[in-house]
Amino acid sequence: MKLNITAISNRLIWFITLIFLVLSLTISFALGEANYGAYVLFVCLFGLILCYLIREQGRITLSFNWMHMYMLLFIGVCYVSSIDALDSSVALSRSFDIVKIFCMLIVLYMCFQREKSVDLLLKIGMWAGYIVCFYTVYYYGLDYFINVLSSSTRIANEALNANTVGLLGANAIVMTVYYMMYDKPRWWNIIALPTLGILAATGSRKALVFVVAGVALLFVFKSFRSTNIVNSLAKLVTYLTVLIVGFIGILQLPMFSEILERMSSMVEAFTGTGGDSSTIVRLMLVDIGWDLFHQSPLIGVGIHNPSVYTYSIFGIENYYLHNNYIELLAGTGIIGVVTYYSMYVYLVYNMLRYHDLHSNEYVMVFILLMSQLVMDMGLVSYESKSTYFYMMLFYMEVQILRAKRGAFDEYTNNIEQRKEVRS
Numbered sequence: 056m057k058l059n060i061t062a063i064s065n066r067l068i069w070f071i072t073l074i075f076l077v078l079s080l081t082i083s084f085a086l087g088e089a090n091y092g093a094y095v096l097f098v099c100l101f102g103l104i105l106c107y108l109i110r111e112q113g114r115i116t117l118s119f120n121w122m123h124m125y126m127l128l129f130i131g132v133c134y135v136s137s138i139d140a141l142d143s144s145v146a147l148s149r150s151f152d153i154v155k156i157f158c159m160l161i162v163l164y165m166c167f168q169r170e171k172s173v174d175l176l177l178k179i180g181m182w183a184g185y186i187v188c189f190y191t192v193y194y195y196g197l198d199y200f201i202n203v204l205s206s207s208t209r210i211a212n213e214a215l216n217a218n219t220v221g222l223l224g225a226n227a228i229v230m231t232v233y234y235m236m237y238d239k240p241r242w243w244n245i246i247a248l249p250t251l252g253i254l255a256a257t258g259s260r261k262a263l264v265f266v267v268a269g270v271a272l273l274f275v276f277k278s279f280r281s282t283n284i285v286n287s288l289a290k291l292v293t294y295l296t297v298l299i300v301g302f303i304g305i306l307q308l309p310m311f312s313e314i315l316e317r318m319s320s321m322v323e324a325f326t327g328t329g330g331d332s333s334t335i336v337r338l339m340l341v342d343i344g345w346d347l348f349h350q351s352p353l354i355g356v357g358i359h360n361p362s363v364y365t366y367s368i369f370g371i372e373n374y375y376l377h378n379n380y381i382e383l384l385a386g387t388g389i390i391g392v393v394t395y396y397s398m399y400v401y402l403v404y405n406m407l408r409y410h411d412l413h414s415n416e417y418v419m420v421f422i423l424l425m426s427q428l429v430m431d432m433g434l435v436s437y438e439s440k441s442t443y444f445y446m447m448l449f450y451m452e453v454q455i456l457r458a459k460r461g462a463f464d465e466y467t468n469n470i471e472q473r474k475e476v477r478s
Contacts, residue, residue: 068106071103073183074099075100076444078095080219082095126398130150136355136387142363146360153358159440160443164447167451168451173448180444180445180448183223183441184223191215195214204255207312207313210256217257222434228250228251229266231246232247236277252310258317260317261433261434263318269426274291275295278291280413337378337433340365340381343376344378344382348385348388353390355384357386358386359438360385362374362375377435378435395437398446399424405456424449427445
């Protein structure tokens with residue numbers, strides 16, 4: 056009976072976490088003018104705590120670690136940034152939002168801290184991406200999406216931001232390819248195909264780049280599993296050739312014409328030979344961010360306060376700088392950027408230190424971690440709950456790798472000691 060309760064509790068924790076992650080991304084537009092979304096998310100967290108207590112028979116075990124420490128430091132920096140803020144109320148409000156995310160992180164980590172694998176978390180992230188993508192189709196209507204794809208345009212931002220939907224879809228597609236490579240075929244693998252169409256409809260350049268780069272890296276890592284260098288290089292050349300031909304063929308489909316045109320315009324904007332309005336505005340936002348940074352280089356003009364400045368220029372509320380590095384540099388200064396990304400420095404350092412290329416999960420997690428750092432150059436991610444969900448996933452992978460390395464070193468030392476005793 057105890058095992059059944061534990062199994063049921065674990066399934067409920069997985070399901071509620073998935074629902075929480077999906078709602079954290081969609082509830083703001085799913086409820087329309089209603090403002091009780093925070094209460095719905097609170098109910099989800101309460102459900103997680105309840106399932107945890109049932110599973111652990113009322114005992115609460117939570118260790119304070121590096122992840123919690125880095126986040127507390129970042130929260131402190133957010134509040135300090137309100138001192139020199141353009142609008143201190145905006146900075147204080149966003150700082151409190153980060154505090155709420157920290158509470159979320161405590162609950163999630165408490166529920167998953169004893170897992171010996173991050174596979175459950177990877178699948179939560181994958182399914183959250185699929186659910187959000189297909190909910191977006193439901194929100195606009197299938198006819199609308201078909202019209203968008205046939206007319207080579209992109210979906211509107213009336214619901215969730217089109218780039219966000221595209222990146223979530225790209226994330227789910229890459230993870231599906233990962234499971235197809237390292238697991239037996241599943242019925243749900245086919246979901247990646249219509250999701251590719253949804254990605255095309257979003258017109259997201261970042262999403263397309265992530266799919267191409269993510270899938271390519273999966274095959275690159277797989278090719279170097281062999282200890283024979285010649286064999287590894289032969290596999291790498293074969294994989295890359297097939298992928299290049301395949302991607303070129305897929306990108307010739309009419310539904311990708313909008314993304315390819317936008318990518319071409321982006322290159323023209325960077326080279327000064329033209330460019331679309333989106334890229335030109337993003338370059339303007341970077342310049343605005345640098346100007347704000349120079350006003351207060353140490354602690355910034357206040358977390359989330361760049362949106363106060365951009366509102367006076369563009370007349371759009373909550374208009375971010377579309378670059379997480381620049382957004383934090385302008386809003387929280389050098390101290391804020393160093394504090395926030397020190398956690399990622401910690402993660403990258405330990406992922407490289409305890410690397411295990413023969414671990415399937417390590418490969419997937421490392422790709423996700425590096426893609427997050429790259430994608431931050433084109434989006435603002437620090438305020439998203441899903442960002443910290445993945446940060447927890449990355450940290451847990453580091454813990455698992457460290458534990459494996461420690462067990463291996465102990466095993467090696469025991470063998471050496473036995474040899475010395477025999478000799």
